[in-house]
Amino acid sequence: MPSILPAAASGLQAAQLRLASSAHNVANMNTPGFHRQQVQQQAEPHPGGVRTQLARAVQPGVALEAEAVEQIAATYAFKANALVLRTAAEMAGALLDERA
Known part of the structure; x- marks a missing residue:
């Protein structure tokens, strides 16, 4: 279960980059000769994520x-x-409540 947190965190960062990149593309769509940005994603085997x-x-x-x-x-x-x-936070909290 510890690998869930880094995987989800990298997913949040990837989504944020995708939104920022798309906003950049829209803001520059009328710029002559503009080449749009593309976000390339690749799965990370360890500790997981992207x-x-x-x-x-x-x-x-x-x-x-x-x-x-x-x-x-x-x-x-x-x-x-x-x-x-x-x-994950709720599960950890429930586990701590159960053990206390």
């Missing part, structure tokens, strides 16, 4: 509808990882 890095798209331009979907998906990912952290 590794993220930013990359530039090959083709210039931003699709507003794709950015809206990205922001919604990142919001759901953030909420899911926050729920994992909250559940």
Whole structure:
């Protein structure tokens, strides 16, 4: 169970980066020659979680509808990882209550 916390924390950071990157893309969508940022994610085997890095798209331009979907998906990912952290805290609290 200790590996749940770092995995959820890295998931929160990945979702935050996805939201920030998408906001950056929307803010610069009318900039001539702008290449959108893309967040690349890769699973970490130990201690678990995800590794993220930013990359530039090959083709210039931003699709507003794709950015809206990205922001919604990142919001759901953030909420899911926050729920994992909250559940882990509640479980730890219940375990301590049981042992006390």
